[in-house]
Amino acid sequence: MARITGTWLSGPQAALPKSTDGREQSYRGEFLGFPQEGPGSLVGSGRRIAALLVDWVMAVGVASLITGDFFDGMTSTVTLMVWFAVGVVTVALFNFTPGQFVLGLQVARIEGPIRVGFVRALGRQALLVFVIPATITDIDGRGMQDRATGTLLVKSR
Template sequence: MARMTGSWLSGPSAALPKGEDGTVERYRGELLGLPESGPGSLVTAARRVGAFMVDWLMGGGVALLILGGDFYSGMLGTVILGVWFVVGVATVTLFSFTPGQFVLGLHVARIDGPVPVGFVRALARQVLLVFVVPALITDLDGRGMHDRATGTALVRSR
C-alpha cells in the first residue's frame, strides 16, 4: 500500500526533475560549483542591499546634477531610476560590476563558465531589477529570480 501512495505523499522531492535526488547542499553555491567562502563564493543579502544602496545614492547624486539641484522636482525619482539603469547595464557589461558592487568587493559572474556577462544578460538582469520583486524572491542558494533567469550569480571578488 505504501507504494501506491508514495507518489503523491512523498513530498516536495517527488516534484524534482529526473536525475536530482533532492540532496541538501552543505553550503550556498555548492551545487553551482562555487567555493564555500572567499573569492567566488555567493554573497549574502546584506551585501547585495548595501551595493544597491551605494548605486542608488550615486544615481541620486548624478540625478541632482542633471536637474540642477532641484530637490523638489517631480522628475527626481525618474531621473534617479534612469541613471541607475544606464550605469548598471553599462558597468556590468564592461566590468561585470556596478560601482556599489565594486565598493563592497562583489561582481556578477556567469555560472556556465568564466566568460564576461555580456550586454544582453546585463540588460535583462537590469530590466528585471527595475521591478524589485525578482530580486526579493530567492532560491536555496540565495540567488534572486533575476540571476536565475540570466544565468548569473553575484559573487565575492575579494
Template structure:
C-alpha cells in the same frame, strides 16, 4: 493543489524531489567555494551594493534635475541607475556599488563576460524589485537564475 501551494508556502527547498541533494552550503552545486573570493555574496552585501549605487545615481541625477522637490527626480534616478547598471556590468562585470562592496556579477556556465543582453535583462528584472527578493536554495534571486548569473564575492 496541495503540493503546489505547499512548496510555495514552505520555501524553495520544499519543491525539491524527495532525497534531492541541495548541497552543504550555498553555491556548492554551482561549483563555488563556501566562503572567501568566488563564493556567493550574502544578501547584506547585495543590499549594501544596491544602496551605494542608488545614492551615487541620485547624486548624478541632481546634476540633471537640480531641484530636490522636482517630481521627475525619482524617474531620472531610476533611469541613471538603469543605464549605469547595464553599462558597467557589461563592460566591467560589476556596478560601482558592487565594486566598493567587493562583489561582481559572474556567469554560472563559466563564460568570461556577462555580456550586454544578460546585463540588460538582469537590470530590467531588478527594476521590478520582486525577482531579487525571491531566492532559490543557493541564495540567487530570480533575476540571476533567469540570466544564468550569480553575484559573487571578490575579496
C-alpha cells in the same frame, strides 16, 4: 498514487536540490561548483542590499545634478534612468556596478569566468527595476533576475 502524494505531502524540503548521490546542499553554491568562503563564493542578502544602496545614492546625486533640484518631481524618474543605464553599462563592461565594486562583489556567469555581456546585463537590470524578482530567491540566494539570465553575485575579494 502513493508516490505522487508522498512528494506532495513531504513539504517544501522535498523540492530542495539534491546531489546525484542524494545528499543535501551544505552551503550556498555547492551544487553550482562555487566555494563556500572567500573569492568566488556566493554573496548574502546584506551585501547585495548595501551595494544597491550605494548605486542608488550615486544615481540620486547624478540625477540631482541633471535636474538641478534635489526634490524636483523629475528627479526620481531621472534617478531610475541613471541607475538603469549605469547598471547595464558597468555590468556589461566590467561585471560589477560601482556599488558592487566598493563592496567587493561582481556578477558572474554560471558557465564560467566569461563576461556577462550586454544582453544578460540588460535583462538582469530590467528585472531589477521591478524589485520583486530580486526578493524571490532560491536555495543558493540567487534572485529571479539571476536565474533568468544565468548569472549570480559572487565575492571578488
